[in-house]
Amino acid sequence: MTKIFMEGSEVMAKTVILCRPDVISAYPITPQTHIVENLAKLVADGKLKSKFMEVESEFSAISSVAGACAAGSRTFTASSSQGLALMHEVLFASAGLRLPLVMVVANRALSAPINIWNDQQDSISERDSGWIQLYVETVQEAADTLIQAYKIAEDKRVLLPVMVCMDGFILTHTMEPVDLPEEKEVKQFLPNYKPTHAILDSENPMTIGPFTYPEPYFKLRKELSTAVDNSKKIISEVNEEFGRKFKRKYGDGLIEEYKNDKDVAIVSMGSVVGTIKEVVDSRKDVGLIKIRCYRPFPKEELIKALKDRKTVIVIEKNVALGLGSGSVLPEIRSVLYSLDKRPKLVGFIAGLGGTDIRIKDIEKAVDDSKKMKDGEAEWLI
């Protein structure tokens, strides 16, 4: 392996080369721009054999890769914020069609007011689309997760699209030393895509995306739901296999526990987990659980990790308007509901629109949680 010191976006572009997609289509949007800018250059310079489709919007970008994938190609796209929101319709369609797309989301706040900086409102708003969502902590994890994402998506037991969610600017625009795997090794881990259920073949014509009556629709949505739930097993397996081959893995692939043997546990996802680890190291009275896989939601894993805690603090970079908290807090609450003895659960909405979450903010959250009532959420500002 070669250790390189490189900007997050460039690392992602280099990792895309390792994954060898046939078709790339994307529309530039801050903070995703550097990823596709690098890819367009690599294709133009002949260093990447993929077909790069230049389009006029994110709706066309996701439609192009969905079409290419339905024809039997491995594809790549990336977006952020309003761009991801513009893809909304096709996100549901591509999951429903069981197309193994892979997309990098450079997480950014949604308008209005308009803002280019990081929070996770964009991808969390797409949580019910049927896409697997993996949130990463570091650039290294982003690169490793992208390789894993193709293997998960294309597994015959999964056949679902995967979003690799990396915090905009904090990860995409930060220089970090990264171990980039060798091309040969990635090829062994991730062989070429062999489509079976959807392929453009004039000898064996097929109809993709047909109109369905109520009963088949209902059954196919149930099958989709089961597929998303069942993908948990494969996400863990792929993480393990990656660990064996490349000597790096991320918890059990779904969650990652860090010194989770204290009375208090913080639950969070994305790059802020790195800051929280600093607090966990210095305070000694709090542990950490990182949610790596947000969809499918790791219910059983979270129950196991949280059942013996006295207080659980959820720190999240999104707000479910009308609910008075973020989206993750009520989901963890529903997961813990089955326990006879439930920990006190509080939440913090933090870091919206790129607001820094500093060590002292995390300290404040831990201190404030003592005065808060069970189920309460506050704004960490």
Added chain:
Amino acid sequence: MKKSGDKFEPGGVIKEPGSSKEVKTGSWRVFKPIVTENCKGCGICVQFCPEGCIKVKNGKATIDYDYCKGCLICMNECPVKAIKSER
């Protein structure tokens, strides 16, 4: 796709061609196009029919009413006004 069933390909992909024949859409029709004596069998209506349910048989356009939805594009396009409609 069939109205009911238990076996589906992932994503509802249909691998057997011709499944659209199973759903007879003729019942959707309000206006019924009728080919009159004036038909010259030129086949322009065959090209325009969005359902693909017109064929020229024995020199005359013949409409398959099992699938004709009654859009009347054939009537509109007929160069000799050989197609009329009735409710």
